[in-house]
Amino acid sequence: MIALILASxxxxxxxxxxxxxxxxxxxxxxxxxLLVGDSVKATLRRQALARVGRADVAMMxxxxxxxxxxADAIDPEAAPLLMLRATVARAxxxxxxxxxxxxxxxxxxxxxxxxxxxxxxxxDGAALNARLAQxxxxxxxxxxxxxxxxxxxxxxxxxxxxEENDVVALRVKVARTVDDAHYGRFALTASQVPPxxxxxxxxxxxxxxxLIAKVNVLASSRxxxxxxxxxxxxxxxxxxxxxxxxxDTGIELRTSRVFLDPPVVAAAxxxxxxxxxxALTYFVNELRAGEKxxxxxxxxxxxxxxxxxxxxxxxxxEIVITQWLADDLGIATGGKVTxxxxxxxxxxxxxxxxxxxxxxxVLPMNEPQINTSxxxxxxxxxxxxxxxxxxxxxxFDSTRMRDKDQQYxxxxxxxxxxxxxxxxxxxxxxNRWGNTTSLRWPAGTDRAEIEQALREKLSPExxxxxxxxxxxxxxxxxxxxxxxxxxxxxxxxxxxxAAAVLTGLLFVFTxxxxxxxxxxLLALGWPAKNVRRLFLAEGAVLAVAGSVFxxxxxxxxxxxxxxxxxxxxxGAVGAVDFQFSAAPATLPIxxxxxxxxxxxxxxxxxxxQLKLSATELxxxxxxxxxxxxxxxxxxxxxxxxxxxxxxxxx
Numbered sequence: 001m002i003a004l005i006l007a008s009x010x011x012x013x014x015x016x017x018x019x020x021x022x023x024x025x026x027x028x029x030x031x032x033x034l035l036v037g038d039s040v041k042a043t044l045r046r047q048a049l050a051r052v053g054r055a056d057v058a059m060m061x062x063x064x065x066x067x068x069x070x071a072d073a074i075d076p077e078a079a080p081l082l083m084l085r086a087t088v089a090r091a092x093x094x095x096x097x098x099x100x101x102x103x104x105x106x107x108x109x110x111x112x113x114x115x116x117x118x119x120x121x122x123x124d125g126a127a128l129n130a131r132l133a134q135x136x137x138x139x140x141x142x143x144x145x146x147x148x149x150x151x152x153x154x155x156x157x158x159x160x161x162x163e164e165n166d167v168v169a170l171r172v173k174v175a176r177t178v179d180d181a182h183y184g185r186f187a188l189t190a191s192q193v194p195p196x197x198x199x200x201x202x203x204x205x206x207x208x209x210x211l212i213a214k215v216n217v218l219a220s221s222r223x224x225x226x227x228x229x230x231x232x233x234x235x236x237x238x239x240x241x242x243x244x245x246x247x248d249t250g251i252e253l254r255t256s257r258v259f260l261d262p263p264v265v266a267a268a269x270x271x272x273x274x275x276x277x278x279a280l281t282y283f284v285n286e287l288r289a290g291e292k293x294x295x296x297x298x299x300x301x302x303x304x305x306x307x308x309x310x311x312x313x314x315x316x317x318e319i320v321i322t323q324w325l326a327d328d329l330g331i332a333t334g335g336k337v338t339x340x341x342x343x344x345x346x347x348x349x350x351x352x353x354x355x356x357x358x359x360x361x362v363l364p365m366n367e368p369q370i371n372t373s374x375x376x377x378x379x380x381x382x383x384x385x386x387x388x389x390x391x392x393x394x395x396f397d398s399t400r401m402r403d404k405d406q407q408y409x410x411x412x413x414x415x416x417x418x419x420x421x422x423x424x425x426x427x428x429x430x431n432r433w434g435n436t437t438s439l440r441w442p443a444g445t446d447r448a449e450i451e452q453a454l455r456e457k458l459s460p461e462x463x464x465x466x467x468x469x470x471x472x473x474x475x476x477x478x479x480x481x482x483x484x485x486x487x488x489x490x491x492x493x494x495x496x497x498a499a500a501v502l503t504g505l506l507f508v509f510t511x512x513x514x515x516x517x518x519x520x521l522l523a524l525g526w527p528a529k530n531v532r533r534l535f536l537a538e539g540a541v542l543a544v545a546g547s548v549f550x551x552x553x554x555x556x557x558x559x560x561x562x563x564x565x566x567x568x569x570x571g572a573v574g575a576v577d578f579q580f581s582a583a584p585a586t587l588p589i590x591x592x593x594x595x596x597x598x599x600x601x602x603x604x605x606x607x608x609q610l611k612l613s614a615t616e617l618x619x620x621x622x623x624x625x626x627x628x629x630x631x632x633x634x635x636x637x638x639x640x641x642x643x644x645x646x647x648x649x650x
Contacts, residue, residue: 022503023546027594031554033488042581048474056223065214066238073233079108081217091143104205113183125175129184132196259434267457289329295400300416301425319357375414504605547594
């Protein structure tokens, strides 16, 4: 039978071309869909890996800054970065990108790139990724202007956050353009479109922004031990904390971020005999008594019972003032003082509030605790020599400042002019950034003991540091819950079905031209089932040939489409550069599926073809019956009609 099948296939090759083309078309559509799915998945994976390079994990501190030296302690190959938002424009002002990513990097960063090759940047130069260079229309040698909002140690959304819109402008020359192999796609978050990125020398960015030896991102290729190593070498400096001596009174814990984070306050030890003193110092708008007012002053809320210099019974509606304030307002014990201050409102606007207190006591200016150490490093205040130059971050009216206020600033700096109890102070000035500006311990407290307790109880995560598993997230982003191949096959379902129907009809057309052959085989004594198997086996040979050709056509077609997306139709896919990829099982699956679909279509279309008798098939009666006849109706319906069992039929 095999010899007969092969001989018939060769003899009727012209007739079989249509069947082969139909099977090839079905296989082309199906296999092409699978190949497109493979290519999309491979492209997404390649882009994801290009984004993270050789880095496996990163630590990001957001608006906090930690020591760049932490990288050396953890891993000599770990890369410290400064990652900031910036605006980049051409020097001639003809093009600008508002949402760019400025990265301050050193040689360690480039070694983590996919290429792993160090790129040298001049001290006053920068590199742009391909997308930013194309958007600006610049090349190596051109000059660009970079504007960065100068970051502070304190959130810009917080009250008393200092001068707003403090922007630093850098004029740099473009040294080179970097591609994907050299971290042109680097980002900490997954995206199909690379960010607009400028790379500048880390030392230069640190110097220009006043962040000497500070960074806010740390990338490493050590996944397993990275977080443990950070915890091991992480210190108070990295948490923006400082333990410092107080003149003759003990030690103090404070932060450059003004407000101590609640986890820090919770982790700090109470000290011997629970003598820790919590304090909250705030910059108020006014202290008023009747018609007299003292503008813009520091007021401190403190645990009066533990303070050692304030009345332990200070009530919620009572206040202790200094002699200077008493003289300025012309009041004494028993007088009324109204405190006016700003707090952050629901819509991030400052709202002025007021609260009135009764003066319980007046402290002399020579009291040892009346000193400037209570004042935190408020941005825009602490570094000013003249109080009229203060920039506290709200509408400051410098005309209200008197000569005596400047004299006070020169002599006492930020020494509080009044004290209230801590409970009331936290009710008035507590906010989501914290409700404590300093913690104090009496003289004789062991500094090392406090530092050790903080290191043991605090972790970077408690202060908002994030550990990002870069590679794990990148690979997870490419593992879509729906297989792309299956998705594209479902999109092409009707095309595949149409090709299958066409294959079946063409196969039936071939069989109709061989009715006499079928009748002869039946007359020679072949069982009908063997005749059916003969023709279906011949169809299977055609399906194999068509599927192989279709798979080859699918490869060529997919390559051409991807080439078009990379050139002519590039605007439709943006910055995505699709690459051709075929999984090892895709072509075999496509060929086998094409064969199965074609053979199934042939069987469904011809399953009733051999129900006529040998006499009817040989005589050609099939073509002579009238319109209402059984045989003609069978032809039109794709079958040979009902038949007897002549010649060994059914």
